[in-house]
Amino acid sequence: MGARYCTFLSLFLLREEREMAESFPMTGGDGPCSYTKNSSQQRASAASAKSLLTSAILGNLDIERSSRMFTIADLGCSTGPNTFIAMENIIEALTQKCKIEDYSSLPEFQVHFNDHVSNDFNTLFANLPSDRKYFASGVPGSFHGRLFPKATLNIIYSAFSLQWLSGQSTELGDVNSPAWNKGRIYYTDAPREVGQAYSLQYANDMESFLAARAEELAPGGLMLILMPGRPDGTLPSQNSLGPFLRPLESCLADMVDEEIICDHEIDSFNMPLYSPSIEELRELIEKNGCFGIARLETLPPRSVPILSAEECRSGFESILRKHFRTEIIEQLFQRYSTKIAGQPPVKTIDGFAIGLFVVLKRNPFEAVNLGNWLVTEGWMKPSLYGNNGLQYLNLCFTLFFPFKAVNLGNWLVTEGWMKPSLYDGIPNNDLLDGTQVQFLSTKLQKYLSSENGGGTVLVANRPSASGWETFRLWRFNETHFNLRVFNKQFVGLEDQGNKVTAVSDTVGNSQTFQIIRNNDDRNLVRLQTSNGQFIQASSETVVTADYVGSGWNDSDPSVFKMTIVNSLQGEYQLTNGYGPERAPQVLQDHWNSYITEEDFRFMSENSLNAVRIPVGWWIASDPTPPKPFVGGSLKALDNAFTWAQKYGMKVIVDLHGVQGSQNGNDHSGTRDGYQEWGESNIQETVAVIDFLAERVQRSRYADKPGLAAIELMNEPMAPGVNLDTLKKYYQAGYDAVRKHSENAYVILSNRLGPADSKELLSFASGLKRVVIDVHYYNLFSDSFNSMNPQQNIEYIYNQRDSALATVTTTNGPLSFIGKSKTKLSALNTVLFFFNLLSLVHTPLTGEWTGEWAFQGASMQDYQNFAKAQLDVYGRATFGWAYWAYQCAANHWSLKWMIENNYIKL
Missing domain, CATH: 2.80.10.50 (Trefoil (Acidic Fibroblast Growth Factor, subunit A))
Incomplete structure (x- = not known):
């Protein structure tokens, strides 16, 4: 191909990217390559879901007895016949529901068939069943926007349409973007940034889709969805549609190699399809807030043949013809037919071809209180009360905000001293990495x-x-x-x-x-x-x-x-010690047993309102992190969010171990104890934070109701970690969190070692919703070895109190050590306060414990020591977090301390 053609093509494709929102329907008519003749796989999946649809309608639908009309919409109906079968099944279930509810006579049924404006509605209506029991109408338009009047639909149905995106993310075609998807037409096996771009586009589309449906669906009505998805714990690149698109991508690549098409054509084309995980979809639905999730599950497994050439054409010809030109289509599908010959079917296991069945019920419409208008309330607008307003706001902050948290140490980042038996099965376990x-x-x-x-x-x-x-x-x-x-x-x-x-x-x-x-x-x-x-x-x-x-x-x-x-006993030592054959099972057993839902119940019942969860940098590569680390910790973290939400708690995600090690300690994930993290590691560490805070809509955790904060790094050690380098990283990490969430707090850990405790104050004061983390132990220094119990207690009330005061300043960041005075029932209100004012420089006592260097102390001594720390660290404006929830060393274990009456929260 000549350079002139490729230059023209590049300009054409730039224009085309702006036109991707244009509809690309299934192939119409009833010819050999039409959707009507080539949708048996979708029909089989829908047929297998008939019993699911029936049970969902019978068990969840609210029917108004006074209504004489029942309205159904099929979104993405195409040309039939699948939509007719589905409508028949739904009306059959509705009829059964009406009989159960003792209707004197059946209501009339109205069905709206919806698809893009260019859909072949002529074929659809020409094939309408003559014996249908409903009135039919066509509603052309994109389901990513409003289609129907408010609250007029009783059931919305959509089968294998919601995987289609409204368009292509501009990042995918931008050669300067990390999401540029060069040489691919999809995100299977693509870099993580490509999958993220798809995921973000899907999140935006689903936000629009759910917002529109929330307006159109009557309260108590149902949305019934069949769609492709992928299992939880998998990356977008391990998606369910990849096996079906690989042959097509391979054919296009061959045609580029043979100069039949230009490489610009394939580089700028990305099939607008996306398969979410169950958890990803759940988060988007919960974020919308208008629907209750009645069911969200996988369809029964089955084998699915690779798409035939006719099936592929029926679904993709219109979009391929638009992008790659009409004259290459016949050759493309001839090659495709040859390419797929003899390929085995795709099984709905191993992360591929997972079908999802979703039932959403419209919540009742909510009213909004116009509070502080005709009846004023000072906390809602403190400035109305002059100088006393800020004092009042401070009072509200004191009542509701500080966290009473506990560190879930030795769970997702292991530390051998906390559970020595975890390392017992390693051969030669006194010669681990870093010894x-x-x-x-x-x-x-x-x-x-x-x-x-x-x-x-x-x-x-x-x-x-x-x-x-x-x-x-x-x-x-x-x-x-x-x-x-x-x-x-x-x-x-x-x-x-x-x-x-x-x-x-x-x-x-x-x-x-x-x-x-x-x-x-x-x-x-x-x-x-x-x-x-x-x-x-x-x-x-x-x-x-x-x-x-x-x-x-x-x-x-x-x-x-x-x-x-x-010697070292951290995550690296554990996984490399057991080796790739045994380590995955050892850690899976540990994750499943060390922290459970029962522990969250115990914490909640004992006045704790948050957990600080240490994670390692390798979690961002889950489920296949670099060796010797093993996958699975991400799923455990997901469980923690679920349990926290159930028991009304908040989660602080703490990046405890960074690649290169920020302090040389075994809990940093180091191999040999050398502290090697520096400026060259900033980008890869920010990528981990970006993963943890990923997308406001698309993030695993950024919009989780339970997320309170993300800590950018635990315990960087001075002088090995240079202050300027640390600030540069903290700024980049802060920006990464803010890119995805305006609500999550960002925690900055003070440096350990020879460093000024106030060195981050001026830097942090220029940022919003930022917390300074300080760690206080009456250990690890010779000065504590000679102190008796009373001297330790006096040290807390004097030196620790003064030290905490130095990092708590008006109009600065919050502090975190670890204490709270009440449960966090009004946290959302307090977060609203902080959006209005940068109230204080907030410290957090992120780690403290009930142990000390003194030997032979009485129970009363320990109780007094714990009380002193609670008194002082309770003044940290963000709160405190005890180290740790459980530990083989009793006084380090908050659970043991509570159960044995050594501490009262």
């Missing part, structure tokens, strides 16, 4: 050392051990490891020789060693290299990998005494 070891030559009585901390050879000349003599393990399997040195290089063999060095920044066979432990004394080890020989310290300056002996006596130069000086 720090030192090797003493039994012959020389000197330690192996990475000279200069790395970058050169290993020696064995140190009488004592420190950083250069400490090696961090990367676990390959239960016996084979990589050894990382102080400067982060790996121990290995030089150029496949026998000299042992620490110069490589990557790992391979030459950097992998088997640690062979003595059966009688497991601290005695030998290090076998990939060449089968052993590392030996033949002298203080010569360490080689060429020993072939097998002895264990102290004079053997290949024998070392291994000392474990530190």
Whole structure:
């Protein structure tokens, strides 16, 4: 194809993208490629749902006895005959319903058949059944807008039409957008941003659809929907329609390769179809607020053949002809017919071809109170009361807002100290990733050392051990490891020789060693290299990998005494320790049992009104995160939102572990304890926040009734995390949340270590609905080791109280430590206050606990210590969160503290 044609085509396609809202109906008439002759698969699905339709109508529909007319609308009726069968089934069920309700005579039935204005209504009405029991009319127009007068419909029915979008997202055709869908006609196997663009378009369309139907459907009326979908926990790229479109996409790609069509044509074309997950659809319905969900479930599984060429033409020819030109259509479908020959049917399992059955019932129409108009109320407009207005608003804030929360630690981000038994089944579980070891030559009585901390050879000349003599393990399997040195290089063999060095920044066979432990004394080890020989310290300056002996006596130069000086027990250590075969089941069992719905009931009954849930960066790649992490934590988080909503609680989602590690602690998801998060990690970390806060309409959590806040990062450590870098990330993370939600609070964690507790105040004060998170423990510092109980308590009332005051400022962000005075029944009112005024710089005591360094304290001592913290941390304007809900160490477990009367909330 010539350059002139491609240039013209590019201009044409830009115009066409603006015209995508134009309708593209099913192929009309009754020819061999018509929808009338090629809709048997849709008919089979609808037929299988007959009993579901009947039970839905009998069990949920409200019928006005005075009504003499019953009105039904089929949205997306096409040309028949499927719509006629469906209307017959619905009227049969309505007749049965009327008889059950003892109607003296049946009402008359009116059916409105709706589809796009270009639909072949002539064929539809020519084929109307002569024995029909209803009056029929055609209503052309898009169902993404209003079609009928207010409250005039009793039943709305739609079968396999709502997957069609109103148009194509402009992002998909923008070469500068991350959602540019180059070389594809759909979002199957496309980058996540493509699926997000589709998802957002679907959310916008469904918002319009539901808003229109809420006006048209009478109170008590039903909306009955059959549609394709996908299982919960799957990504849009794992959608249900992908297998049916792959052959068509492949044919178009072949035609590009053969220069029959231009690559611009396929790059700018995106089939406007979308399959939501059940949870995604539920969120959109709940957001609308006008419908009760009577049923939302999958249809029975079955096998579905790949679309024949005729079926494909009946559904897609009009849109393909418009975009790719009429002259290529015959060739395209000839190729398609050849391509699909012999392909097996698609089964409604494994995430594909899932049919959804949805029953929505219109809620009664609501009235709106015009409060604070003829009878004034100060809280609704404080300025009416002059200077006292702000004081009144502060009073309302004090009564309703601060959270009493608990951290669900060790649930979705594991920490071994909180449940040590979780790691018991790992072979060699004292040698997990990040374990720090030192090797003493039994012959020389000197330690192996990475000279200069790395970058050169290993020696064995140190009488004592420190950083250069400490090696961090990367676990390959239960016996084979990589050894990382102080400067982060790996121990290995030089150029496949026998000299042992620490110069490589990557790992391979030459950097992998088997640690062979003595059966009688497991601290005695030998290090076998990939060449089968052993590392030996033949002298203080010569360490080689060429020993072939097998002895264990102290004079053997290949024998070392291994000392474990530190270890990690986090999510990485757990999953890599168990390995890909066992880790998924171990974690699934843990998620299902460690936190359950019963725990949310317990929390709610004990005056807690929120949970802070730590998550790791890998949740954004669920269900297939990078190894060794395993999928499933996203579903557990979904469960938490469901349970929180049921028991009137709120959820704070806390990004506890970021890629690269912000603090080197095992709960950050680190592999070896090095703190490596920095400016180069900002973009990938913001992507996780974007995932968690995804879309106002399309987000998993942004519009969840239970979402209170998203914390951008837990405990960044100074000086490793630079303040300017942190602010840059916090700004980008804040923007990512605000892109999807104006209501969710954004929590900024103060840096730990040598940092000014007020360093974020000026930055945060320029942002809306922002919280500063401070963590207070009377632990982890030598200064607490000598304090008795009374000194600890006085420290809380004095130093902690003063510290909290420094991060609580008028007209700034909120603070979070963790205490509240009442349940959160009026949270929505308080959020309204904050939309009016940036009232305070809000702190949150995001972590505190009932444990301290003092040994031998009485129960009364612990009770007094807990009370002091509740008194002080209750002044945090956003609230507090106890660490943790449950833990093997009793005083760290709020559940244990409550059950054993150590704390009163």
